[in-house]
Amino acid sequence: MSRFSVTTLGTASAMPTVGRGQSAQVLSVHGRFFLIDCGEGVQNAMVRFKVPMMRIDSIFISHIHGDHVFGIFGLLSTLGMLSRTMPLNIYAPPAFGPILKFFLSYYGEGVRYEIRFTPLKMKEPEVIYRCPSVEVKAFPLNHGIETFGFIFAERPAPLNIRKEAIEKYSLSLAEIGSLKRGEDVRREDGTVIAAEEVTFRKMVPVSYAYCSDTAPFAEEVEWLRGVDVIYHEATYLKEFSDQAVSRMHSTTADAARCALAAGARRLLIGHFSSRNKDASLYEKECREIFPASFAASDGDVFDITE
Amino acid sequence: MSRFSVTTLGTASAMPTVGRGQSAQVLSVHGRFFLIDCGEGVQNAMVRFKVPMMRIDSIFISHIHGDHVFGIFGLLSTLGMLSRTMPLNIYAPPAFGPILKFFLSYYGEGVRYEIRFTPLKMKEPEVIYRCPSVEVKAFPLNHGIETFGFIFAERPAPLNIRKEAIEKYSLSLAEIGSLKRGEDVRREDGTVIAAEEVTFRKMVPVSYAYCSDTAPFAEEVEWLRGVDVIYHEATYLKEFSDQAVSRMHSTTADAARCALAAGARRLLIGHFSSRNKDASLYEKECREIFPASFAASDGDVFDITE
Numbered sequence: 143m144s145r146f147s148v149t150t151l152g153t154a155s156a157m158p159t160v161g162r163g164q165s166a167q168v169l170s171v172h173g174r175f176f177l178i179d180c181g182e183g184v185q186n187a188m189v190r191f192k193v194p195m196m197r198i199d200s201i202f203i204s205h206i207h208g209d210h211v212f213g214i215f216g217l218l219s220t221l222g223m224l225s226r227t228m229p230l231n232i233y234a235p236p237a238f239g240p241i242l243k244f245f246l247s248y249y250g251e252g253v254r255y256e257i258r259f260t261p262l263k264m265k266e267p268e269v270i271y272r273c274p275s276v277e278v279k280a281f282p283l284n285h286g287i288e289t290f291g292f293i294f295a296e297r298p299a300p301l302n303i304r305k306e307a308i309e310k311y312s313l314s315l316a317e318i319g320s321l322k323r324g325e326d327v328r329r330e331d332g333t334v335i336a337a338e339e340v341t342f343r344k345m346v347p348v349s350y351a352y353c354s355d356t357a358p359f360a361e362e363v364e365w366l367r368g369v370d371v372i373y374h375e376a377t378y379l380k381e382f383s384d385q386a387v388s389r390m391h392s393t394t395a396d397a398a399r400c401a402l403a404a405g406a407r408r409l410l411i412g413h414f415s416s417r418n419k420d421a422s423l424y425e426k427e428c429r430e431i432f433p434a435s436f437a438a439s440d441g442d443v444f445d446i447t448e
Numbered sequence: 449m450s451r452f453s454v455t456t457l458g459t460a461s462a463m464p465t466v467g468r469g470q471s472a473q474v475l476s477v478h479g480r481f482f483l484i485d486c487g488e489g490v491q492n493a494m495v496r497f498k499v500p501m502m503r504i505d506s507i508f509i510s511h512i513h514g515d516h517v518f519g520i521f522g523l524l525s526t527l528g529m530l531s532r533t534m535p536l537n538i539y540a541p542p543a544f545g546p547i548l549k550f551f552l553s554y555y556g557e558g559v560r561y562e563i564r565f566t567p568l569k570m571k572e573p574e575v576i577y578r579c580p581s582v583e584v585k586a587f588p589l590n591h592g593i594e595t596f597g598f599i600f601a602e603r604p605a606p607l608n609i610r611k612e613a614i615e616k617y618s619l620s621l622a623e624i625g626s627l628k629r630g631e632d633v634r635r636e637d638g639t640v641i642a643a644e645e646v647t648f649r650k651m652v653p654v655s656y657a658y659c660s661d662t663a664p665f666a667e668e669v670e671w672l673r674g675v676d677v678i679y680h681e682a683t684y685l686k687e688f689s690d691q692a693v694s695r696m697h698s699t700t701a702d703a704a705r706c707a708l709a710a711g712a713r714r715l716l717i718g719h720f721s722s723r724n725k726d727a728s729l730y731e732k733e734c735r736e737i738f739p740a741s742f743a744a745s746d747g748d749v750f751d752i753t754e
Contacts, residue, residue, distance in 0.1 A: 157526060157529060158491040158492045158494075158522070158526060159492075160496050164522075182488055182491070182492070182518075182519065183489040183492060185464040185488070186469065186488070186489060188464075189464045189466055190466050208521055208522055208525045212488075212518070212521045212522045212525075215488075215514055215518045216464070216515070216518045219462075219514045219515075219518075220462070220463060220464060223462060240554075241554065244550045248512070248547065249514055
């Protein structure tokens with residue numbers, strides 16, 4: 143199993159369709175599970191796609207439109223029925239606060255775990271979550287109501303010492319410690335052992351961004367620069383760009399241009415309008431601009447390290 | 449197409465399972481569509497099972513437990529997106545009022561059709577809906593919180609005159625009118641033409657009851673007497689009767705005994721505990737008591753006139 147993967151649980155936009163649920167994704171990063179958005183049916187999708195629901199560490203809600211949150215009530219209730227005790231973090235726009243309050247006032251009796259709600263208010267990318275293996279930034283999107291995107295970035299692994307260097311230089315424990323911190327060692331005899339020469343990292347950290355829902359906006363590319371894999375909504379085919387503009391969504395071309403300009407390795411697209419059932423049309427339009435584009439389906443698993 | 453059928457949209461109990469959604473059914477009665485309960489995913493089930501969502505006349509909510517209502521938010525939103533203008537009736541326990549109010553305060557902007565909410569408060573069966581073809585009664589169930597069952601009964605069709613009688617008696621229009629109202633005709637010469645002799649009904653009215661969630665209770669059989677097809681929850685197999693009692697649910701045996709004592713023609717069961725995936729076990733236990741028992745699956749269509 144990959145150390146960093148994303149499962150697209152729901153890839154439809156607001157209108158219900160056969161075969162596609164509403165927006166939700168789950169990230170598995172170094173054994174931690176993060177849920178992004180909670181479209182209706184998310185708990186069923188997790189059961190169907192074998193996501194360990196009880197191990198969800200944190201939930202990240204992009205905005206409070208129904209197709210991104212109506213599944214959270216059932217999920218929070220079910221976690222209660224399953225006797226969850228581990229606290230659950232929820233990061234969401236401030237408007238989610240009263241929704242959570244409503245839920246807890248009516249359905250909170252069975253919820254015996256702690257819900258730690260953090261309202262998102264930033265105007266530019268800001269770290270909202272950090273653990274030894276991953277750091278999550280949130281940043282505002284452009285969707286009419288308060289909406290946030292998220293970047294999940296692996297944190298650099300600690301430096302390791304090359305075995306042959308230990309022998310070559312007869313490194314002491316203190317020297318190894320310094321080198322692992324990235325500090326060069328200067329010996330009394332004048333020898334300099336460069337950390338760069340004798341250390342290595344076991345992995346190259348990778349990152350993933352979630353951008354839904356949003357119309358293109360000025361800072362988007364700058365904020366996403368360097369992200370390896372970008373998920374970007376592509377609600378409309380190019381021919382419906384008028385609707386994309388008026389409803390503050392993106393077209394395939396918007397998503398692809400963003401991925402291209404940001405220098406991503408791969409683009410995943412979803413949130414497809416119910417008007418066009420054939421997702422390959424969306425993929426094709428993106429690939430004309432950015433070849434490494436992939437239309438997500440419900441239950442797809444993407445390895446972010448690839 | 450039958451004049452009276454029920455489609456079981458969701459047949460699971462509270463815990464999400466693969467292949468079964470949460471409680472919801474749709475009745476098609478003489479071209480009108482009635483939705484009973486709105487478990488999460490009901491809008492997707494309607495799309496999947498080709499139920500004409502926009503033609504839903506009324507929604508009947510048994511109780512406010514999440515597995516019976518969490519799908520209503522998405523459904524009401526989607527009807528708004530589909531530009532519904534026809535008013536929508538909702539019959540539900542009073543506790544649903546604040547839930548609806550919450551929904552409309554947050555998501556009501558897109559809901560441009562009128563929602564006519566009727567809180568249910570009866571202590572015994574009471575007619576809550578009547579149109580030329582069907583009458584709906586609600587009655588209290590026994591589930592700890594306010595919960596209601598529903599009986600949908602076809603209204604008797606008007607009487608028709610047998611063609612041969614018109615000729616035989618040279619019936620006048622006035623006489624036909626009287627006979628169609630079921631009134632005997634007494635002529636000046638002393639002849640009596642009995643309505644019973646010269647009239648008939650094109651159909652024998654049938655009825656359907658929905659009983660979920662509930663533990664057995666004293667008046668249940670009496671209230672259901674004469675109903676043709678009963679849907680009754682059977683959350684637990686007999687061996688888990690302790691849980692049925694403590695959680696105020698029914699076992700297979702409870703459901704079957706109720707159908708038998710009420711004189712039903714058929715029993716449909718659902719709301720199966722996620723503990724046992726094989727619904728045929730439930731069906732088998734019911735059939736030991738009441739042979740015409742059927743375990744419902746998602747998407748099943750039952751013809752109530754059969």
